[in-house]
Amino acid sequence: MALSGIQIFKMMPKKNCGECGVPTCLAFAMNLAGGKAELAQCPYVSDDAKEKLASASAPPIRTVQIGANAGAVKVGGETVLYRHEKTFNNPTGLGCLISTSETDDSVDAKLKAFKELRYERVGLTLKPELVAVKDEGAADRFKAIAKKADEAGAAVVLISDNLDALKSALSEIGKNKPLLYAATEGNLDSMSDLAKEFDCPLAVKAAKVGQVAKLAAKLIAKGHKDLVLSTDNLSLAEQLRDQVMIRRLALENLYRPLGFPTIVFPCAMADNPIDETIVAGTFISKYAGIQILSDLKGEVVFPLLLQRLNIYTDPQRPMTTEQGIYPVNNPDEKSPVLITSNFSLTYFIVSGEIEASRVPSWLLVLNTDGLSVLTAWAAGKFVGDVIGPFVKKCGIEDKSKLKKLVIPGAAAIISGDLEEELPDWEIAIGPREGAHIPAYLRQNFA
Ligand code: SF4
Secondary structure, three states, rough: OOOOOOHHHHHOOOOOOOOOOOOOOOHHHHHHHOOOOOOOHHOOOOOOHHHHHHHHHHHOOOOOEEOOOOOOOOEEEEOOHHHHOOOOOOOEEEEEEEEEEOHHHHHHHHHHHHHHEEEEEOEEEEEOEEEEEOOOOOOOHHHHHHHHHHOOEEEEEOOOOOOOHHHHHHHHHHHOOOEEEEEEEOHHHHHHHHHHHHOOEEEEOOOOOOHHHHHHHHHOOOOOOEEEEEEOOOHHHHHHHHHHHHHHHHOOOOOHOOOOOOEEEEHHHOHHHHHHHHHHHHHHHHHOOOEEEEOHHHHHHHHHHHHHHHOOOOOOOOOEEEOOOEEEOOOOOOOOEEEEEEHHHHHHHHHHHHHHHHHOOOEEEEEEOOOOOHHHOOOOOOOOHHHHHHHHHHHHHHHHOOOOEEHHHHHHHHHOOOOHHOOOEEEEEEOOOHHHHHHHHHHHOO
């Protein structure tokens, strides 16, 4: 049962040291009770208190892992209703549906797309994670496609009303913990037994949120921990209402039967790619843990992956690139050195423009705590007496003998300080805009 903030506070170390990110143990206890903090943030909690607080401090929405191999995906684990309150944690898992009634060519094309759709953005690889295999009354084919999907590295969702078909597929891929879809009013006990036998996560499905909650409560009583919730509603408005209701009850009321990630099927809610993209986009924002599309077409998947990236990055922590030396276009010791901040967006724009210039160059990335060049300069993190020691220590002097450092035009003001810090270097002022870097490099260094 959930504990109140005061009950949790009584078990806190009461050091009021602030190491957990809030100034007092009372504030931390209140956050813990509201699902806005994690027990691990306090290093001083006793083992005894940890045990007692374990359930109270668990995220109000459980993190559920689908799959066990390298392609496993974690969903759920959310602690806030709105991203700006803190952050969303586990991005919506995206996948496509493959039915046993599809031709071999169609199955192979979808699995090929699953393996090939990879997009590199801001240092991350964006890709779909799941394949849902649906049995349409062909158990052997169901098993064979499930095996292929598993071998393709997907986290698999097995969809069937036929327990024997599910069991047969599990005999092939059960060790990789696919999600079983779905326990219903009519098959609750047998699906529960099957999920327990193979230690797999289990989806629970009903027409309405209240019915899903009742079934989930029964499964919790049977000892299930990893559940995924599903309502039958295929209308965008009604499914959206269900998703919001589940999230609100889980977070605001700490209602445990609904404290699990959800699965939504845009593939069944739209009959053309544009509508399907709109439906899926809606549920990336609110609040699907998993979404199953009808196919994996780049023009549908790419915008969804980008939307997901935007929604699931921490709004309080800028995305950063590691400090260091980045070679672009195979530079050598006669190549110029450019420097920028470690705000990911800045880094990727600058490195992309240098690459486009085809001029071999060294790019230095300075740790500015994720601040862009101008903001970092204003905060004293992109100034002469920070950049100077960095250039001397980072090892670039062994790589570039040209000794020409190009600083961003927006930070031209630091050139005087840098000349004092780096007397052996020529300091050049580059363009203010990233788009002008190729012309600048070609003109001065080609
Ligand atoms: S880190 Fe622990 S002891 Fe320190 S203020 Fe936070 S809850 Fe209290």
